[in-house]
Amino acid sequence: MNRLQGKTALITGAGSGIGRATAILFAAEGARVAVNDISDEGGHETVRLIQEAKGEATFYKANVTKWSEVKAMVSQVRDRYNGIDILHNNVGGWQRENKDTVVNDSEEEWDRLINLNLRGVFLVSKEVVPIMIERRGGSIINTITTNAYMNYIGSHAYGAAKGAVRELTRSMCLEYAKDNIRVNGLVPGETVTPQWTASIESTPDPEESKNFLLKKIPMGRFARPDDIALGALFLASDDSRYVNGHILFVDGGLTAGFYG
Numbered sequence: 001m002n003r004l005q006g007k008t009a010l011i012t013g014a015g016s017g018i019g020r021a022t023a024i025l026f027a028a029e030g031a032r033v034a035v036n037d038i039s040d041e042g043g044h045e046t047v048r049l050i051q052e053a054k055g056e057a058t059f060y061k062a063n064v065t066k067w068s069e070v071k072a073m074v075s076q077v078r079d080r081y082n083g084i085d086i087l088h089n090n091v092g093g094w095q096r097e098n099k100d101t102v103v104n105d106s107e108e109e110w111d112r113l114i115n116l117n118l119r120g121v122f123l124v125s126k127e128v129v130p131i132m133i134e135r136r137g138g139s140i141i142n143t144i145t146t147n148a149y150m151n152y153i154g155s156h157a158y159g160a161a162k163g164a165v166r167e168l169t170r171s172m173c174l175e176y177a178k179d180n181i182r183v184n185g186l187v188p189g190e191t192v193t194p195q196w197t198a199s200i201e202s203t204p205d206p207e208e209s210k211n212f213l214l215k216k217i218p219m220g221r222f223a224r225p226d227d228i229a230l231g232a233l234f235l236a237s238d239d240s241r242y243v244n245g246h247i248l249f250v251d252g253g254l255t256a257g258f259y260g
């Protein structure tokens, strides 16, 4: 407990899934949490859950792909909490139609996924890093995905965007290590979240889809959002004080090799 005492954390997409679990864990570890989401309902619910457990959190509604909204959000968080020590760039999402290939993908869907997964990380980091430099340090965690390493047919835009987030992570490590800012990546495995469940439910045979995926996971179970949050906590806290430019896999062995 109290591994983040006195720290302020901004978590994007914290109104659901992995972002919500991370917000709850960070608050339980003593952080003041700025909960960002595009959804009012999700954001307010995360804040309610944190306050119910006597933690400190505030909701900031913003679309992380819109620079004006990002600027307003980051300056409001700075004003309220007098700085930002931890940024978890968690917002992300994948394609709605699994059978798309490059040839039949639409320009709109390509742009949507590149913006959602990559542009958002760029914009929020662009606004938060100067605050961390002023504070002489910070920790940034960028959420990647196993698709950036072992992709499926149909996930080209998601895999490409997240592969770019990996390289952005490593570049930012090089740029800001001298300012005592650590920038690391987090790779969740198959994690049961609202987005993941909706995706499985949209397949012709959800049970078969789940079994197909489960067989590929050496640990034999899907991740829970709080499994991933523990990885984020390690990267956010001083437990990882000499870890920089690293990509942490919290995937139950999914990407260790061919399995099942």
Ligand SMILES: NC(=O)c1ccc[n+]([C@@H]2O[C@H](COP(=O)([O-])OP(=O)(O)OC[C@H]3O[C@@H](n4cnc5c(N)ncnc54)[C@H](O)[C@@H]3O)[C@@H](O)[C@H]2O)c1
Pocket (backbone or CB within 6 Å): 012, 013, 014, 015, 016, 017, 018, 019, 036, 037, 038, 039, 042, 062, 063, 064, 065, 090, 091, 092, 093, 094, 116, 120, 143, 144, 145, 146, 187, 188, 189, 190, 191, 192, 193, 194, 195, 196
């Ligand atoms: N669930 C998985 O199996 C899995 C696996 C690997 C990586 N990931 C990654 O983990 C992250 C979280 O995924 P999740 O499964 O928890 O998703 P989720 O959909 O359950 O939660 C994402 C949250 O982000 C919010 N959001 C969406 N667009 C936004 C925007 N433009 N601005 C602000 N908020 C926005 C949504 O409203 C939602 O509350 C994503 O980056 C995803 O790519 C998830």
